[in-house]
Amino acid sequence: MxxxxxxxxxxxxxxxxxxxxxxxxxxxxxxxxxRRPRDVLPSRGRCLAVFLLVYSARLNPRLGLAEWIVAAREKSTIMAHALDLEGTAKGLVALNLARSEPAVAPAAQLIHLNDQADFPTLVGIARVLLERAPPSWIRVAVNGSRVAREYIPASDLAALAWLGDEFDAVLIEAHQRAVAPSExxxxxxxxxxxxxxxxxxxxxxxxxxxxxxxxxxxxxxxxxxxxxxxxxxxxxxxxxxxxxxxxxxxxxxxxxxxxxxxxxxxxxxxxxxxxxxxxxxxxxxxxxxxxxxxxxxxxxxxxxxxxxxxxxxxxxxxxxxxxxxxxxxxxxxxxxxxxx
The missing domain is CATH 3.40.1350 (Trna Endonuclease; Chain: A, domain 1)
Structure with missing residues (x-):
């Protein structure tokens, strides 16, 4: 009918x-x-930087942002010096994913993601970052259970390529948690x-x-x-x-x-x-x-x-x-x- x-x-x-x-x-x-805050896109390097920062904060209490960054940089000489630890630390504080005063304290969402920098841990960090700071294009690129890559800027697509088979699932989950409620x-x-x-x-x-x-x-x-x-x-x-x-x-x-x-x-x-x-x-x-x-x-x-x-x-x-x-x-x- x-x-x-x-x-x-x-x-x-x-x-x-x-x-x-x-x-x-x-x-x-x-x-x-x-002026709009720049998206904290979870590239592999960004997620590694988050891991090192959370790991160093767990080992010993850090007093202030500068001490926190220095401690994270000391954990891995080659990898740490290639990462944007300072920008990442400031980004975590700006997103309320970490507190820098009086002592550094990562948010609860990140505390359990610091055992080892394996693929599941880095994907978990990517999920947290995308949920807290979804990129502006996610509203258009994600439609239900489908991700339309043609709506994602080429540079961002390349930065997220490390997610591999988890790419669609991570973006869809971020859309459901952070974006859909405000549509x-x-x-x-x-x-x-x-x-x-x-x-x-x-x-x-x-x-x-x-x-x-x-x-x-x-x-x-x-x-x-x-x-x-x-x-x-x-x-x-x-x-x-x-x-x-x-x-x-x-x-x-x-x-x-x-x-x-x-x-x-x-x-x-x-x-x-x-x-x-x-x-x-x-x-x-x-x-x-x-x-x-x-x-x-x-x-x-x-x-x-x-x-x-x-x-x-x-x-x-x-x-x-x-x-x-x-x-x-x-x-x-x-x-x-x-x-x-």
């Missing part, structure tokens, strides 16, 4: 669109630059940016859009465009290329599309993967803006027989031919910034 391109699923009230509180989002007319925040950030980009584009085109979603989610759409003879009602959805084939629509949005007929339409803003990295989102991140008429959306929904009614949300998979190219052109001077 339920067609292949439309999969229904119920969401708890706390996860539906109506229940999500909106955080205030601001915009500027020029991009802002922001709802990422979706909301992209959704807010999509609405603001559409609003700015309409204003630049001389229109006077009303951001009704800020007033209430009960409207069943995000932006209202009033004219003498009609009112256009735009429901804005954000996606990246990998996810743009799926559209999540709440029951209220679906009902409003049926109520307002041709006035209601869905606008999808497709972002590049660069928008997933923290920082301002702007027109350079927009790959495409396209639209799905309300009638095309409703045609995908199965009839509701007696005794059945979907309630919170549905997942639609519109065929590619149902989408239309949008006339909405992003304002090149607009950058959206989330205050998270």
């Amino acid at each position: 339920i067609r292949d391109w439309c999969r229904w699923r119920c969401l708890s009230p706390t996860k539906g669109k109506e229940a999500r509180p909106r955080t205030r989002t601001t915009f500027k007319r020029s991009p802002l630059t922001s 709802e925040d990422v979706r909301k950030r992209l959704g807010d940016a999509a609405e603001l980009i559409v609003l700015a584009a309409l204003r630049r085109a001389g229109r006077r859009p009303v951001h009704v979603a800020l007033i209430s989610n009960a409207y069943g759409y995000d932006i209202e465009l009033r004219a003498a003879d009609r009112t256009d009602r735009l429901e804005v959805k954000a996606a990246v290329r990998r996810t743009c084939g799926v559209v999540h629509v709440s029951r209220n949005e679906f009902d409003k599309s049926r109520l307002f007929g041709t006035e209601w339409r869905l606008v999808q803003v497709v972002f590049s993967t660069g928008a997933l990295v923290r920082g301002p989102i702007g027109p350079a991140h927009v790959e495409e803006i396209r639209e799905l008429p309300g009638a095309a959306l409703r045609a995908l929904a199965p009839l509701e027989p007696n005794g059945f009614r979907w309630s919170e949300s549905a997942e639609f998979r519109p065929p590619s031919e149902a989408w239309m190219r949008s006339g909405i052109v992003p304002d090149p001077a607009f950058w959206a910034l989330s205050e998270r």
Whole structure:
């Protein structure tokens, strides 16, 4: 009864669109630059440096960062002098994986990883580092149980090659533990940016859009465009290329599309993967803006027989031919910034 391109699923009230509180989002007319801490990528050398530091701290109490580094360097003359012990020690402290004052104390996650520098120990250290400081590309490169190496920078791919057969498992585990819990925040950030980009584009085109979603989610759409003879009602959805084939629509949005007929339409803003990295989102991140008429959306929904009614949300998979190219052109001077 339920067609292949439309999969229904119920969401708890706390996860539906109506229940999500909106955080205030601001915009500027020029991009802002922001400094971001460099990822502590667990290359084999980095993991060896962590091992030596944890091992030396276990043997004798070390007072301060300098004494800790000197002690670790003395443990292996050839290997230790080739490693970035100072940078690694400072990185562990910055990540709260070690305390440097009054006496050096590695975090509990690392204490048991100092018996010998074998492959399982180094892989364990890599897991700890990736969980605490996941690289920015991990959101895009890991999708469920699959790792797409084409989304990993070549230099990082080479640095992690020593993981061998454990490569996929380590990255998937890091994604599940450190990244997946915050993906709802990422979706909301992209959704807010999509609405603001559409609003700015309409204003630049001389229109006077009303951001009704800020007033209430009960409207069943995000932006209202009033004219003498009609009112256009735009429901804005954000996606990246990998996810743009799926559209999540709440029951209220679906009902409003049926109520307002041709006035209601869905606008999808497709972002590049660069928008997933923290920082301002702007027109350079927009790959495409396209639209799905309300009638095309409703045609995908199965009839509701007696005794059945979907309630919170549905997942639609519109065929590619149902989408239309949008006339909405992003304002090149607009950058959206989330205050998270």
